[in-house]
Structures are given as structure tokens and as C-alpha cells.
Amino acid sequence: MPLALKxxxxxxxxxxxxxxxxxxxxxxxxxxxxxxxxxDVSFSTFVRSNDPELSAIxxxxxxxxxxxxxxMAAIASHSGLKAIAKAARAVGGPAxxxxxxxxxxxxxxxxxxxxxVALLALGATVHTxxxxxxIDEFLAARDGKVVSAVSFAVPTTEKFRFAKVSRIKPKGVSxxxxxxxxxxxxxxxxxxxxxxxxxxxxxxxxxxxxxALVGATLTEEGVAPAVAAIGEGTxxxxxxxxxxxYRGEVLPVHFRRLLLE
Amino acid sequence: MAKVPVQFSLNGEEKAEFVDSGSTLLKVxxxxxxxxxxxxxxxxxxCGSCSVVVDGELRLSCLTLAExxxxxxxxxxxxxxxxxxxxxxxxxFMDEFAAQCGFCTPGMIMAAKVLLDANPDxxxxxxxxxxxxxxxxxxxxxxxxRAVLTAARSNSQxxx
Numbered sequence: 001m002p003l004a005l006k007x008x009x010x011x012x013x014x015x016x017x018x019x020x021x022x023x024x025x026x027x028x029x030x031x032x033x034x035x036x037x038x039x040d041v042s043f044s045t046f047v048r049s050n051d052p053e054l055s056a057i058x059x060x061x062x063x064x065x066x067x068x069x070x071x072m073a074a075i076a077s078h079s080g081l082k083a084i085a086k087a088a089r090a091v092g093g094p095a096x097x098x099x100x101x102x103x104x105x106x107x108x109x110x111x112x113x114x115x116x117v118a119l120l121a122l123g124a125t126v127h128t129x130x131x132x133x134x135i136d137e138f139l140a141a142r143d144g145k146v147v148s149a150v151s152f153a154v155p156t157t158e159k160f161r162f163a164k165v166s167r168i169k170p171k172g173v174s175x176x177x178x179x180x181x182x183x184x185x186x187x188x189x190x191x192x193x194x195x196x197x198x199x200x201x202x203x204x205x206x207x208x209x210x211x212a213l214v215g216a217t218l219t220e221e222g223v224a225p226a227v228a229a230i231g232e233g234t235x236x237x238x239x240x241x242x243x244x245x246y247r248g249e250v251l252p253v254h255f256r257r258l259l260l261e
Numbered sequence: 262m263a264k265v266p267v268q269f270s271l272n273g274e275e276k277a278e279f280v281d282s283g284s285t286l287l288k289v290x291x292x293x294x295x296x297x298x299x300x301x302x303x304x305x306x307x308c309g310s311c312s313v314v315v316d317g318e319l320r321l322s323c324l325t326l327a328e329x330x331x332x333x334x335x336x337x338x339x340x341x342x343x344x345x346x347x348x349x350x351x352x353x354f355m356d357e358f359a360a361q362c363g364f365c366t367p368g369m370i371m372a373a374k375v376l377l378d379a380n381p382d383x384x385x386x387x388x389x390x391x392x393x394x395x396x397x398x399x400x401x402x403x404x405x406x407r408a409v410l411t412a413a414r415s416n417s418q419x420x421x
Contacts, residue, residue, distance in 0.1 A: 003283025004263060005328050026326070030306050033285065033324040037304040046283060046326065073318075093394015094372065095312050095319040171393040 003036060005046045011068075014049040015129035015146040023047045025146060027069060028099035030092070031108055054103075054148065057081070065151040068103030072115060075102070083157045087118035087179060090164040093171055103147040106138070110198050110237045114164050114177045117203040120195035121179035122160070124152040139202050155181055163258045164197075165250065167241060174198050175242045176251055178258055182213070189213045192226075194255075198247055199234035208232035209255070223259045230255045269333045271296065272340025280327050287311045287322035290337065298339035298367045302396070309395030312368035313337050319375045319394075338367035341374070350374060350412040359408035361399035368395050373409040383413055 005026065008014040018025055024032050026046040036043075054069035059080030066075065075081055075088035076097065091100055091114055105115040106126065119135055126138040128145035135150075161180045166172035177197035183190045192213040194206040208229035216222040236247035264279040271294060278293045290296045290313070302310035304323045311323040314336040341348035350370050353359070360366045369392060376383055376391035383391070388409045389402075397405060 003281075005265075005282055005326055029324040029326065029329075030321075033326065034305050036283070037285070037323060048329075092306070093309060094375070094391060095309060095321045095394045096306055098318045098320055099324065170389055 003044055003046065005048070008047070008049045010051050011049045011054060011146060011148045012129055014047050017045075017047045018144065018146060020045065025103075027101035027104035028071060030096055030100045031104050031112070059154060062153055063151055064154045065149055066102050067149050068101060068147045070102050072097040072100050072102075072105075075115075081154065083155050083160050084118055084122070084162070087115050087162045090114045090162070090177065102150055106147055106150070107142060110201050111174045111239060111241060113203060114174055114197055117177045117195045117197035118160075118162055118179040119150055119152065120203045120205065121162075121181045121193050122152040122155065123181070123193055124150045126150055136205065142202065159183060161258050161261065163254055165254050173241050176236070176247050176254065178251075178255055180258060182218075182259070184218065187217055189216050189218065194230075196230075196234065196251070198237050198242075199231075199251065201235075201237070204234065206230050206232070206234075213259075218259055220260065223256060226259070227252045227256045265328055267327050267331055269330050269335055271335050272337060282328065284327050285323055286313070286315075286320075286325040286327045286330055286335075289327040290322060290335075296337050296339045298337045300364055300367060302364065302368075307396065308365070308368075309372065310365050310368040312371045312395065314371055314375060317375075317378075319372055336371070336374075338370050341370070348374075349415045350377070350409070353408040353412035353415065354405070357404045357408035357411055359400060359404040365395060365397045365399075369397065369405055373412070376409070377413055377416065381413060381416055383410070385410065 022043050023045040024043040026032055026048040054067040056067045057070055057078055058065045072088040072091045076085045105113050124135045125132050126135055127149040128147050130145050164177040165175040174197055179195045181193040192210045194210050195203050196206050197203050209226040212226040212229045230252050231248055236244040238244040263282050265282045267280050268277045280289050287299055287301055290299055299313050299322050300310040302308035306321050306324050311321055312319055313322045315333050350373055372392050372395050388406050
């Protein structure tokens with residue numbers, strides 16, 4: 001099937017062009033060009049925008065705004081985003097990180113989309129051509145909206161925890177990923193947002209574990225109830241990397257390690 | 262099928278071609294420009310054998326559309342040797358037996374080149390990280406890691 005690339009100056013124009021059923025947004029190409037290489041004929045037009053605002057990172061007043069075309073490599077090396085750099089570095093190898101974008105990661109099907117797991121734990125706001133919405137709501141629908149940016153309060157390095165587990169060292173496809181924003185006050189957890197990758201068809205919150213963690217101390221005994229609850233409501237993926245059973249079995253192990261690290 | 266013009270510098274030489282819209286850079290380099298050094302392995306972004314350097318950054322040419330490289334500076338393994346003299350990385354890959362079937366080698370060398378350009382004195386861990394997107398099914402990686410470290414050493418000797 002013939003393909004065509006259409007480039008627009010603004011995200012709004014690209015958004016209108018995407019209303020055609022045979023069009024797909026081209027970010028870094030690591031998902032959509034891969035799809036065409038695999039023989040996906042459900043679309044025949046790539047649409048993109050080269051608006052410079054889409055490639056901008058601004059960190060101001062404790063909040064970060066990251067344009068949808070910003071790459072994982074740009075996030076990993078940004079001086080204002082050190083606390084979340086490890087989540088960006090967890091994606092792919094160096095070449096993939098030079099290409100893969102924040103916007104694309106939000107749409108990546110499991111087992112991909114490790115950075116979106118981090119954004120879910122951060123409680124990010126997703127800016128689209130049709131307005132802003134919370135990331136929980138965005139991921140639940142994940143429909144044809146065109147993402148222009150994501151924004152979030154930049155956490156401190158101590159608050160933000162992230163782990164990606166893969167079976168190939170040093171890098172490989174996710175067995176699972178866990179991102180946690182844990183606010184500790186006077187030795188006790190005041191608030192926690194925990195997000196999981198590979199535990200459903202898209203990143204999900206671990207709400208039972210979040211609840212169990214509030215008021216707990218980050219000790220072996222303190223985290224035990226949260227560790228016991230971490231699998232609640234999950235439907236782990238089965239693929240060539242790991243079975244659903246395996247992912248479910250190792251999730252509490254890695255979650256415990258992440259909390260006690 | 263609509264053809265679109267694409268212009269870029271390939272290993273220092275200006276190139277201009279009419280290509281099918283939506284063509285990957287890999288296809289244009291190999292089929293239109295006769296540079297068969299980047300290899301099409303998985304075409305999914307998993308193996309790294311198509312790795313090339315675009316404006317100083319390592320990219321996967323199988324997932325990059327040629328049209329998005331208009332005006333870019335592209336380097337491939339085919340452009341590394343000058344006047345018949347191999348690049349230190351190529352020399353080191355030979356000396357350390359870092360290639361068996363050779364299919365991954367051009368991608369490995371470009372990934373290593375980007376590393377050495379940014380960090381002339383890498384640690385073993387730096388090398389492993391830099392090559393983490395490139396798959397080799399023959400060597401078990403050890404000779405490749407050794408070759409990159411050897412090339413780094415020979416570079417620093419040349420500079421001294």
C-alpha cells in the first residue's frame with residue numbers, strides 16, 4: 001500500500017489531518033514505522049507537525065512541561081529532570097531513545113510504554129488539541145486525541161522511585177515496570193501513587209497498594225500489607241518475554257525491593 | 262505512487278534523490294544510493310543492525326523516514342575508511358575478532374563511534390550501555406566490547 005508523509009506547521013493542523021481514518025501520527029517512528037514494516041495496512045498516511053514548541057522542555061516553578069515530540073534522550077539528559085531520568089533511560093537502547101517521543105510512549109501498547117508508567121505515577125496532565133486531561137483519564141480512553149505536551153510537578157529524587165525489570169542485561173523488553181511517587185513525612189508514608197507497566201493492556205494504578213502504604217513506615221513489616229496488595233486488580237500480559245503467571249509472581253518481589261531500596 | 266525529493270549529505274557527499282513518500286532511510290540508502298553497509302535485520306527497532314548516525318545522533322534507519330532527513334548529515338560505516346585506511350574501530354574489530362557473520366557489525370561500529378566521539382575514554386560499562394540496542398548472535402559480545410575498548414586506547418595513543 002502506498003504511504004505518504006504530510007508535515008504541518010502546527011499541531012492543530014496535524015490534528016485535523018488525523019481525522020481521516022487512514023492517517024496515523026508520526027512521532028519518532030519507533031511504533032508506527034515499525035507497524036508498517038510489519039505489514040500493517042490499516043493506515044496509509046503519516047501525519048506529523050514540526051512545530052518547535054512540540055520539542056521544548058520547560059521547567060519552571062517546580063513544574064515541567066514536556067512537548068510531545070521530546071525524545072527520551074532529551075529527557076534523560078535534561079538538568080532539570082534528573083529525578084525522572086532513570087525512567088527515560090529505561091526505554092530502549094541509545095538509538096531508540098534518540099527517536100522515541102513522550103507523545104508516542106503514551107500510546108505504546110504493553111509491553112512498551114515504560115515512560116508512560118512513570119507519568120501515571122507522577123499524576124501528569126496530558127495536553128491535547130482538545131484540551132487538558134489527567135493522565136488516568138487519558139490512558140483509560142487513549143483515543144484519537146492529539147497530544148501536544150505533558151506536564152507534571154517535578155518530584156525530588158527521594159520521592160520518585162522507578163524500576164524496570166527485563167530478562168536481558170543491561171537492556172531488554174519489560175517483564176514489568178513500577179513507578180512510585182512516595183511522600184514520606186516524619187518517617188511515615190503520607191501519600192503514594194503507584195503505577196504498573198505490563199500488568200494490563202496499558203499502564204495502571206495499584207490503588208489497593210497505594211491505600212495500604214499510607215501511614216506505613218518503609219520497613220520490611222511496614223510495607224508488607226502494600227506488597228501483599230500490589231497484584232490486586234492486575235491482569236498481567238503473556239508474551240514471548242514472560243507469562244502472565246510469571247509477571248504476577250515477581251511483581252511483589254520487585255515492588256518490595258523498590259520500597260526498601 | 263508520489264515521489265518526493267530528498268537531499269542530504271551521506272558520508273560527506275551531497276546526495277539528492279526522488280524517493281517514494283514514506284520510504285525508510287534504510288531502503289533509500291541501500292536501494293537508491295548503493296550504500297549497503299546498514300543492514301535490515303528485524304525492521305522492528307530491536308536488533309540495531311540498521312544503525313546510522315544522523316546529525317551526530319545514533320538512529321535506526323529502518324524506522325526513520327527518508328523525508329524526515331532532508332538537509333541532514335548522515336554517516337554510515339561505508340564512509341569510515343579514508344583512502345583505503347581503516348577507521349580505528351574497523352581495525353580493532355578485525356584485530357579482536359569482533360565479527361563472525363558480520364551482519365551486526367556496521368550497526369555495532371556506528372553505535373561505538375557515537376560513544377567514542379562523545380567519550381574517548383569509556384569504561385567497560387559505558388561500552389555495554391552504548392551497545393545495548395545492538396544484537397549479535399555470534400560472538401557473545403565479549404570480543405566486540407574488547408574491540409571498542411581497544412579502539413578507544415589506539416585513538417588516545419594517536420592523539421598523544
